[in-house]
Amino acid sequence: MARQIVLWMSVSLDGYIEGPDHDLSWSRVDEELHQHMNDELRAMGGLLAGRVTHELMADFWPTADADPESTPTMVEFAGIWRDIPKTVYSRTLRRADWNTTVVREVDADEVRALKEQPGGDLALSGADLAAAFMAQDLVDAYRIYVHPVLIGRGKPLFPATDVVTGLKLAGSRTFGNGVVLLRYERDRDRDAG
Numbered sequence: 001m002a003r004q005i006v007l008w009m010s011v012s013l014d015g016y017i018e019g020p021d022h023d024l025s026w027s028r029v030d031e032e033l034h035q036h037m038n039d040e041l042r043a044m045g046g047l048l049a050g051r052v053t054h055e056l057m058a059d060f061w062p063t064a065d066a067d068p069e070s071t072p073t074m075v076e077f078a079g080i081w082r083d084i085p086k087t088v089y090s091r092t093l094r095r096a097d098w099n100t101t102v103v104r105e106v107d108a109d110e111v112r113a114l115k116e117q118p119g120g121d122l123a124l125s126g127a128d129l130a131a132a133f134m135a136q137d138l139v140d141a142y143r144i145y146v147h148p149v150l151i152g153r154g155k156p157l158f159p160a161t162d163v164v165t166g167l168k169l170a171g172s173r174t175f176g177n178g179v180v181l182l183r184y185e186r187d188r189d190r191d192a193g
Contacts, residue, residue: 002115004140008123016154026149028177034073045119050126051090106132131159141185148178166190
């Protein structure tokens with residue numbers, strides 16, 4: 001069975017992945033949620049990200065385990081992030097460290113070949129990259145972490161589209177901080193448009 005491409009993102013209740021100027025201060029990641037994300041990411045076969053998302057992660061996580069202010073969960077995540085294979089989609093980034101491959105654009109045939117390789121599912125992050133994957137019908141599942149906050153404006157997770165994408169609920173989980181994980185899988189029988 002082929003690996004799945006899983007869109008894995010946090011959003012505000014009103015659907016934004018970030019506020020103005022890339023603000024993420026509204027997110028409610030506590031120890032319980034962070035440990036859950038560590039456990040989920042450890043099972044993944046790789047990360048697929050756009051340049052902005054990758055650079056945001058690369059600015060902090062490679063050395064986070066050396067910071068005396070880091071919690072044990074943060075230290076654990078730093079190691080997971082450094083070690084997991086990463087693919088960054090960027091037309092401008094020339095190179096990247098920490099087990100990262102730079103790819104210039106989303107090619108559906110290349111993505112399908114990547115899915116056929118052995119290993120765990122592939123976590124997709126970043127709104128612009130997710131839109132490119134969705135436009136080519138390459139997203140198999142969604143793990144959306146809905147944070148209990150309205151931020152009013154920013155970058156939405158989902159772009160406007162005329163395509164209806166069928167989904168079926170595969171599970172949900174409520175965390176102590178009020179974040180709700182919604183797990184959906186594609187339901188191609190309900191696609192329209």
